[in-house]
Amino acid sequence: xxxxxxxxxxDFDFExxxxxxxxxxxxxxxxxxxxxxxxxxxxxxxxVCPVCLGLPGVLPVLNKQVVxxxxxxxxxLNCEIAEFSKFDRKNYFYPDLPKAYQVSQYDLPIxxxxxxxxxxxxxxxxxxxxxxxxxxxxxxxxxxxxxxxxGAEYSMADYNRTGVPLIEIVSEPDIxxxxxxxxxxxxxxxxxxxxxxxxxxxxxxxxxxxxxxSLRPWGQKEFGTKAELKNxxxxxxxxxxxxxxxxxxxxxxxxxxxxxxxTRMWDEAKGMTISLRSKEEAHDYRxxxxxxxVPLVISREWVDRVKATLPEMPHVRKERLVHTYGLPAxxxxxxxxxxxxxxxxxxACKAFGVDTPSGVEADDKAKERxxxxxNYMMGELTRLLNAxxxxxxxxxxxxxxxxxxxxxxxxxxxxxxxxxxxxxxMFATGKPAKAIVEExxxxxxxxxxxxxxxxxxxxxxxxxxxxxxKAGKEKAMGFLVGQAMKATKGKANPGLVNKLLKExxxxx
Amino acid sequence: MKLYTKKAHELHDLxxxxxxxxxxxxxxxxxxxxxxxxxxxxxxxxxxDDAMAQAAKVDAKxxxxxxxxxxxxxxxxxxDNMCTDGVRTTCAxxxxxxxxxxYDATVVTxxxxxxxxxxxxxxxDEFAMGxxxxxxxxxxxxxxxxxxxxxxxxxxxxxxxVAAGQAVFTLGSDTGGxxxxxxxxxxxxxxxxxxxxxxxxxxxxxxxxxDQIGPFTRDVRDNxxxxxAIAGYDLKDSTSAPVDYPDYEALLGQSVKGWRIxxxxxxxxxxxxxxxxxxxxxxxxxxxxxxxxxxxxxxxxTEYALPVYYLIAPAEASSNLARYDGVRYGYRxxxxxxxxxxxxxxxxxxxxxxxxxxxMLGTYALSSGYYDAYYLKAQKVRTLIKGDFDQAYExxxxxxxxxxxxVAFKFGDRTDNPLQMYLSDICTLSVNLAGIPxxxxxxxxxxxxxxxxxxxxxxxDEAKLLQLAYxxxxxxxxxxxxxxxxx
Numbered sequence: 001x002x003x004x005x006x007x008x009x010x011d012f013d014f015e016x017x018x019x020x021x022x023x024x025x026x027x028x029x030x031x032x033x034x035x036x037x038x039x040x041x042x043x044x045x046x047x048v049c050p051v052c053l054g055l056p057g058v059l060p061v062l063n064k065q066v067v068x069x070x071x072x073x074x075x076x077l078n079c080e081i082a083e084f085s086k087f088d089r090k091n092y093f094y095p096d097l098p099k100a101y102q103v104s105q106y107d108l109p110i111x112x113x114x115x116x117x118x119x120x121x122x123x124x125x126x127x128x129x130x131x132x133x134x135x136x137x138x139x140x141x142x143x144x145x146x147x148x149x150x151g152a153e154y155s156m157a158d159y160n161r162t163g164v165p166l167i168e169i170v171s172e173p174d175i176x177x178x179x180x181x182x183x184x185x186x187x188x189x190x191x192x193x194x195x196x197x198x199x200x201x202x203x204x205x206x207x208x209x210x211x212x213x214s215l216r217p218w219g220q221k222e223f224g225t226k227a228e229l230k231n232x233x234x235x236x237x238x239x240x241x242x243x244x245x246x247x248x249x250x251x252x253x254x255x256x257x258x259x260x261x262x263t264r265m266w267d268e269a270k271g272m273t274i275s276l277r278s279k280e281e282a283h284d285y286r287x288x289x290x291x292x293x294v295p296l297v298i299s300r301e302w303v304d305r306v307k308a309t310l311p312e313m314p315h316v317r318k319e320r321l322v323h324t325y326g327l328p329a330x331x332x333x334x335x336x337x338x339x340x341x342x343x344x345x346x347x348a349c350k351a352f353g354v355d356t357p358s359g360v361e362a363d364d365k366a367k368e369r370x371x372x373x374x375n376y377m378m379g380e381l382t383r384l385l386n387a388x389x390x391x392x393x394x395x396x397x398x399x400x401x402x403x404x405x406x407x408x409x410x411x412x413x414x415x416x417x418x419x420x421x422x423x424x425x426m427f428a429t430g431k432p433a434k435a436i437v438e439e440x441x442x443x444x445x446x447x448x449x450x451x452x453x454x455x456x457x458x459x460x461x462x463x464x465x466x467x468x469x470k471a472g473k474e475k476a477m478g479f480l481v482g483q484a485m486k487a488t489k490g491k492a493n494p495g496l497v498n499k500l501l502k503e504x505x506x507x508x
Numbered sequence: 509m510k511l512y513t514k515k516a517h518e519l520h521d522l523x524x525x526x527x528x529x530x531x532x533x534x535x536x537x538x539x540x541x542x543x544x545x546x547x548x549x550x551x552x553x554x555x556x557d558d559a560m561a562q563a564a565k566v567d568a569k570x571x572x573x574x575x576x577x578x579x580x581x582x583x584x585x586x587x588d589n590m591c592t593d594g595v596r597t598t599c600a601x602x603x604x605x606x607x608x609x610x611y612d613a614t615v616v617t618x619x620x621x622x623x624x625x626x627x628x629x630x631x632x633d634e635f636a637m638g639x640x641x642x643x644x645x646x647x648x649x650x651x652x653x654x655x656x657x658x659x660x661x662x663x664x665x666x667x668x669x670v671a672a673g674q675a676v677f678t679l680g681s682d683t684g685g686x687x688x689x690x691x692x693x694x695x696x697x698x699x700x701x702x703x704x705x706x707x708x709x710x711x712x713x714x715x716x717x718x719d720q721i722g723p724f725t726r727d728v729r730d731n732x733x734x735x736x737a738i739a740g741y742d743l744k745d746s747t748s749a750p751v752d753y754p755d756y757e758a759l760l761g762q763s764v765k766g767w768r769i770x771x772x773x774x775x776x777x778x779x780x781x782x783x784x785x786x787x788x789x790x791x792x793x794x795x796x797x798x799x800x801x802x803x804x805x806x807x808x809x810t811e812y813a814l815p816v817y818y819l820i821a822p823a824e825a826s827s828n829l830a831r832y833d834g835v836r837y838g839y840r841x842x843x844x845x846x847x848x849x850x851x852x853x854x855x856x857x858x859x860x861x862x863x864x865x866x867x868m869l870g871t872y873a874l875s876s877g878y879y880d881a882y883y884l885k886a887q888k889v890r891t892l893i894k895g896d897f898d899q900a901y902e903x904x905x906x907x908x909x910x911x912x913x914x915v916a917f918k919f920g921d922r923t924d925n926p927l928q929m930y931l932s933d934i935c936t937l938s939v940n941l942a943g944i945p946x947x948x949x950x951x952x953x954x955x956x957x958x959x960x961x962x963x964x965x966x967x968x969d970e971a972k973l974l975q976l977a978y979x980x981x982x983x984x985x986x987x988x989x990x991x992x993x994x995x
Contacts (some may be wrong), residue, residue, distance in 0.1 A: 050609075050610060050611045053836070054831050054835070055591075055598070055610070055611070055615060056597070056604065056607065056609070056712040056713075056831070057589075057590070057592065057597075057609070057709070057710040057711055057712045057713065058709070058710075059708060059709050059744060059745050059746065059747075060745060060746065061743065061746055063744065079950070080947050089827050091826075091827050091874075093830065093851055095833070095835045096833075098831060098836060099831045100827075100830030100831045100833060101827050101830060139648060157835065202560060251858035268901075284875055284876045284877060286826075286827070286871065286874035286876070286879075287874075287879075288823060288824075288827070288874050288879070288883060291715075291717040291747075291749065291824055292713075292716050292746065293747075294746055352885060380950065438706065479822040
């Protein structure tokens with residue numbers, strides 16, 4: 001806990017206790033119990049078959065890829081993989097649920113007892129993962145005649161999403177601040193992206209977050225009564241909803257009131273959480289083992305096979321970048337925060353000939369090059385990507401082309417200043433640096449004779465400035481350099497200009 | 509020639525020898541259905557047009573000199589809880605009165621591939637819940653041996669159709685005795701295979717962990733023949749068993765000398781009609797005469813089978829039948845101003861009394877706070893019941909009992925007392941709980957009504973049951989009698 005948060009929490013009269021339940025759509029080709037595509041979108045009710053429509057008589061068949069992915073996520077979250085797990089039916093009526101039960105995992109999930117390390121304000125914290133379980137997604141209702149269910153004249157059901165595989169990741173109630181909640185979700189998203197089990201697109205609903213929130217007086221051991229928050233579909237929504245809910249509960253408690261155990265929904269438009277149902281109205285889901293599926297028995301070999309497919313996890317990768325290339329921890333943290341960005345960095349290092357095995361410290365030259373790559377990524381490239389529809393996965397400037405630019409800089413072929421404009425052109429056109437430099441004639445002038453001649457011309461043309469310089473006005477030097485750069489359209493090697501100007505001035 | 513009394517294997521020979529054509533056979537079958545239907549009422553839906561088209565294909569094949577399969581061109585019918593692509597599948601319920609599946613059940617696909625010809629869909633107790641077919645939401649089916657009596661249930665239409673000569677064979681489903689008990693009442697052969705031996709894909713679920721599809725036939729050879737066509741592993745059913753399935757028909761005719769047959773004493777005690785008992789005891793003597801060794805055994809947890817069954821089956825049913833909510837297909841109440849009212853009215857109007865009773869029983873058994881005491885406890889006792897059989901099979905090859913404590917009863921006799929109706933299945937429930945196979949054959953008659961004999965085997969020992977039944981049938985000729993409907 002850094003000083004700032006500590007201060008804030010002291011200022012706040014309650015301790016916040018939170019746990020998150022995150023639903024993640026698995027990026028498999030087909031659904032969890034049938035062969036239908038999981039592709040997002042599509043005309044309504046076109047990605048369906050008798051099985052996912054739950055027609056009378058159909059039976060589920062488990063997609064093995066779903067088990068692999070759920071296991072992979074569980075392993076990435078340091079969970080134990082259950083040798084024996086099973087599916088259960090969660091029974092409730094709703095038009096988007098065609099069987100009127102969701103096949104899920106109740107008491108024997110595929111993975112449990114893991115953890116996730118986060119960092120808030122530079123301080124590490126470990127959040128426990130209670131469980132990871134597999135389940136099927138429901139469909140979607142489309143309301144007619146109004147934007148919401150309230151006021152709608154009719155409703156239509158679209159079952160394209162029905163049966164898309166999900167994992168639900170449940171954390172322990174270890175989260176103590178809104179910052180920690182956001183950091184947890186960010187880190188979880190990064191890890192899942194690393195494992196490539198999900199595309200984690202919150203805007204398409206492939207990552208959805210619920211939160212259990214309660215407050216208690218500082219020092220109290222027992223948890224306060226919790227509210228379960230639903231419908232937070234972005235990081236911003238999570239942050240706002242938690243801020244609202246914490247304040248709502250605090251106000252009730254300050255007035256001596258009691259928190260009701262209930263499910264509340266975040267209303268983005270109204271900026272508030274709204275009660276959905278109380279504990280008394282809570283569903284009795286009547287869970288029981290799904291008799292249409294056999295228990296899932298996972299061998300040690302199967303676990304090992306999946307384990308072997310795990311990539312280097314973000315924190316390991318971050319440490320590698322710090323140790324191998326001497327990158328500042330902050331920079332390494334940002335680069336490894338997304339797998340795409342980290343992969344980009346590694347590809348660029350390779351293209352620059354400085355890729356170094358893990359555990360080995362690179363030499364100074366290689367460190368300098370890696371630093372150049374890191375600086376360009378964290379600065380220009382990220383800025384341009386953020387302002388575009390591209391990302392690190394499909395950046396118009398490839399790692400190889402970025403290195404091409406850095407090589408021209410290193411060789412002194414172009415100046416730092418020119419490099420910046422060249423880079424913008426590269427981003428806009430996708431062309432390599434060399435092509436742009438040649439096309440536009442941007443090669444740095446490093447020919448001493450040519451620069452000396454230009455310098456002499458400038459000195460001749462500006463006798464009064466030369467006089468000022470001689471009189472000790474250092475500023476005059478800057479003007480003369482500027483004139484030289486202007487005369488060469490910025491292409492003159494600035495170091496040479498400086499050196500030759502000094503030489504010529506001394507001659508006068 | 510009374511084609512409607514012939515067995516599938518006899519008809520196959522007639523077709524191969526060109527003594528009849530498939531078209532003649534189907535036409536004769538249709539006529540027989542027409543003639544018997546006013547008395548028996550076995551069919552919910554008839555599919556004559558498709559049947560004639562299929563028969564023409566079989567005839568073309570025969571004319572071209574091609575070989576035909578053992579069931580090719582044979583008219584058959586299905587219990588109306590097996591999905592048939594393009595043919596209405598109702599489960600004898602108002603809630604599915606207009607449901608036309610867009611796909612075939614695996615057994616339907618297999619029978620189509622075998623060339624069997626579908627004549628129609630048979631009546632049943634609504635969603636297979638019942639023991640008399642009186643719970644059909646459409647009409648009651650009558651027993652061809654005495655039309656004032658029930659055919660048994662829930663596969664009453666399938667059993668009656670075979671007995672009345674309205675189909676050469678039919679398929680039924682058995683969750684607690686729904687093939688064996690009507691087979692007993694109608695005097696036909698009915699097999700409840702091992703759980704997992706016949707795919708359930710496309711069978712509208714009643715209780716998923718108990719349901720099995722099996723054949724009704726007029727003799728044991730036909731039963732083996734149909735089993736050959738429908739048994740086997742199915743990728744679409746995760747509970748289907750990836751084991752080797754034998755050629756059941758080829759194994760018939762072997763001696764049963766030295767086979768050890770156990771008589772579970774709990775199945776011969778109180779509540780068994782003395783006349784039924786007498787017929788069964790006589791049958792046991794016949795088997796003894798064939799060289800089988802008879803001994804008594806005990807299945808000590810038998811008394812718990814009924815309560816265990818009536819917790820597990822309704823629990824699963826309450827979930828399986830939840831999908832009938834009026835949203836996507838089937839019946840929807842017209843008087844529903846909002847969603848919850850639509851759910852409630854649709855289900856209140858769409859389901860019959862017995863179905864609603866079981867949904868409530870099952871919902872209660874699964875409810876929070878009751879689950880451990882009821883459902884979980886029932887599952888534990890189920891394991892004990894299974895254990896009883898495992899122990900018995902250490903000493904015996906096959907167990908033998910009456911299929912039903914009584915012969916077919918009269919309409920209305922038990923409809924006022926559900927518990928009395930549940931007791932009709934007292935001899936058959938344990939078999940489903942244990943997941944083992946059992947076969948009903950006609951043992952003889954009491955007061956002109958068929959008495960069913962139940963043979964129970966180890967898991968995947970269907971071949972043995974068929975062999976023993978075949979030996980009995982050959983020795984007694986018990987399968988040669990057919991009811992006289994006067995039509």
